[in-house]
Amino acid sequence: xxxxEKLKALLIDILLLEDSEFRFDLMRKDIExxxxxxxxxxxxxxxxxxxxxxxxxxxxxxxxxxxxxxxLESKGISFDE
Amino acid sequence: MYILYESEVNEDISRLDKAWPEPPxxxxxxxxxxxxxxxxxxxxxxxxxxxxxxxxxxxxxxxTGMPKLVIGSRKRAEDLASVIHNVQDSEPVIQxxxxxxxxxxxxxVNQWLWSxxxxxxxxxxxxFNRPDNLKEALLAAQDCMIxxxxxxxxxxxxxxxxxxSFPGVIRxxxxxxxxxxxxxxxxKRFFPNAKIFNNYGCAEAMPRLTxxxxxxxxxxxxxxxPLPGIELRTGExxxxxxxxxxxxxxxxxxxxxxxxxxxxxVPSGDLGEEIDNHYWRIRGRSNxxxxxxxxxxxxxxxMNTVCARWSGQAAFYRDKDPSGxxxxxxxxxxxxxxxxxxxxxxAFRKNHPRTHWPLRLESTPAFPLLPSxxxxxxxxxxxxxxxxxxxxxx
Numbered sequence: 001x002x003x004x005e006k007l008k009a010l011l012i013d014i015l016l017l018e019d020s021e022f023r024f025d026l027m028r029k030d031i032e033x034x035x036x037x038x039x040x041x042x043x044x045x046x047x048x049x050x051x052x053x054x055x056x057x058x059x060x061x062x063x064x065x066x067x068x069x070x071x072l073e074s075k076g077i078s079f080d081e
Numbered sequence: 082m083y084i085l086y087e088s089e090v091n092e093d094i095s096r097l098d099k100a101w102p103e104p105p106x107x108x109x110x111x112x113x114x115x116x117x118x119x120x121x122x123x124x125x126x127x128x129x130x131x132x133x134x135x136x137x138x139x140x141x142x143x144x145t146g147m148p149k150l151v152i153g154s155r156k157r158a159e160d161l162a163s164v165i166h167n168v169q170d171s172e173p174v175i176q177x178x179x180x181x182x183x184x185x186x187x188x189x190v191n192q193w194l195w196s197x198x199x200x201x202x203x204x205x206x207x208x209f210n211r212p213d214n215l216k217e218a219l220l221a222a223q224d225c226m227i228x229x230x231x232x233x234x235x236x237x238x239x240x241x242x243x244x245x246s247f248p249g250v251i252r253x254x255x256x257x258x259x260x261x262x263x264x265x266x267x268x269k270r271f272f273p274n275a276k277i278f279n280n281y282g283c284a285e286a287m288p289r290l291t292x293x294x295x296x297x298x299x300x301x302x303x304x305x306x307p308l309p310g311i312e313l314r315t316g317e318x319x320x321x322x323x324x325x326x327x328x329x330x331x332x333x334x335x336x337x338x339x340x341x342x343x344x345x346x347v348p349s350g351d352l353g354e355e356i357d358n359h360y361w362r363i364r365g366r367s368n369x370x371x372x373x374x375x376x377x378x379x380x381x382x383x384m385n386t387v388c389a390r391w392s393g394q395a396a397f398y399r400d401k402d403p404s405g406x407x408x409x410x411x412x413x414x415x416x417x418x419x420x421x422x423x424x425x426x427x428a429f430r431k432n433h434p435r436t437h438w439p440l441r442l443e444s445t446p447a448f449p450l451l452p453s454x455x456x457x458x459x460x461x462x463x464x465x466x467x468x469x470x471x472x473x474x475x
């Protein structure tokens with residue numbers, strides 16, 4: 001499974017998205033389930049899946065999927081297709 | 082005063098018939114219970130002289146893990162049996178078949194005592210401990226009444242399949258837990274000629290407070306109207322309080338002996354509210370409504386969401402998330418498919434904010450049951466082989 005596929009599966013699971021709802025340019029404001037508890041869950045899920053411990057500040061600052069990818073890529077986790 | 086064990090009565094039900102008119106008060110105990118004989122005897126020793134005769138005592142509340150001896154007046158209980166006879170439209174009934182343990186207050190008053198007071202036949206064949214005998218008795222039944230709890234509906238399906246019905250049963254009563262509104266089509270299939278009632282009460286009421294004929298509402302949480310002579314109101318926290326001329330006259334638990342006066346309002350242990358035309362709606366056990374991140378969580382309401390998408394058995398048990406906040410776990414049986422899990426989760430997403438979502442969605446091959454047939458909620462949290470299908474990552 002590629003990192004892109006792992007991230008997609010993780011966010012579908014946390015945000016309870018339908019498969020067809022997911023996009024890699026999805027923004028937090030577009031999804032009602034991306035709430036304050038989801039921010040915590042995304043932080044925990046990122047650590048479990050990619051091994052990177054996101055700080056609370058980083059998790060709160062995420063505005064969408066592109067920000068998650070940028071944050072992880074800056075830590076050396078590749079999302080190349 | 083003495084202890085009468087259920088196994089003694091099951092062997093020879095005339096023991097109960099003999100005990101009832103004799104003066105000494107008796108404690109009718111299940112054979113297996115969460116309390117020792119010493120604890121019961123300690124409680125008996127504290128009973129005042131006025132309770133030493135013409136009373137009976139039942140043990141209740143195994144499902145919450147807080148055992149309580151409930152002391153009933155025989156005269157009050159007989160009066161209630163007569164009231165029940167009228168409100169349950171039981172005049173045409175000539176017999177009743179037991180499907181619940183007799184030490185269960187609901188079966189004791191609504192079946193054994195009712196049959197004694199109204200001079201109807203009581204048929205005891207071991208309930209679902211002997212499902213073939215129960216089936217035979219129900220097939221042979223004529224103008225029969227049966228008392229059930231909602232959790233027994235799946236037992237009818239698993240034991241008797243799709244092609245059995247019991248046309249001789251003309252009254253079916255539910256009490257002792259959530260009314261099985263979602264599976265009422267199954268109840269009607271098994272009992273095509275029965276009037277169905279949702280009865281509400283508690284052991285402290287000994288046991289009946291309200292009644293609703295099925296057709297009065299399509300809402301499972303609608304418990305109907307109070308019985309004649311019974312008053313209901315809600316306390317500050319929304320808990321149902323009652324006054325009843327039939328209720329238990331004393332209670333003994335780990336806090337000691339309590340003897341309320343007739344003026345006292347007694348909590349039923351549930352939350353509820355009055356709705357239209359004196360009908361009442363139950364909102365769950367007091368311990369089934371709690372706050373999570375400041376939001377009020379009602380497990381019975383969440384169960385409605387689950388039952389709309391899941392036809393198997395489902396239950397919640399309480400747990401805490403890693404931050405120490407109170408939460409709840411949804412557990413199903415039998416094993417759901419991936420699609421069914423997604424279906425239930427999507428129902429949570431659609432109908433409830435995340436704080437109301439379960440911490441985990443689990444399944445197990447079978448639920449642990451209490452001797453009464455109710456789900457052993459304390460036992461759910463101790464299941465070791467539960468499969469986790471989904472979890473909130475918190």
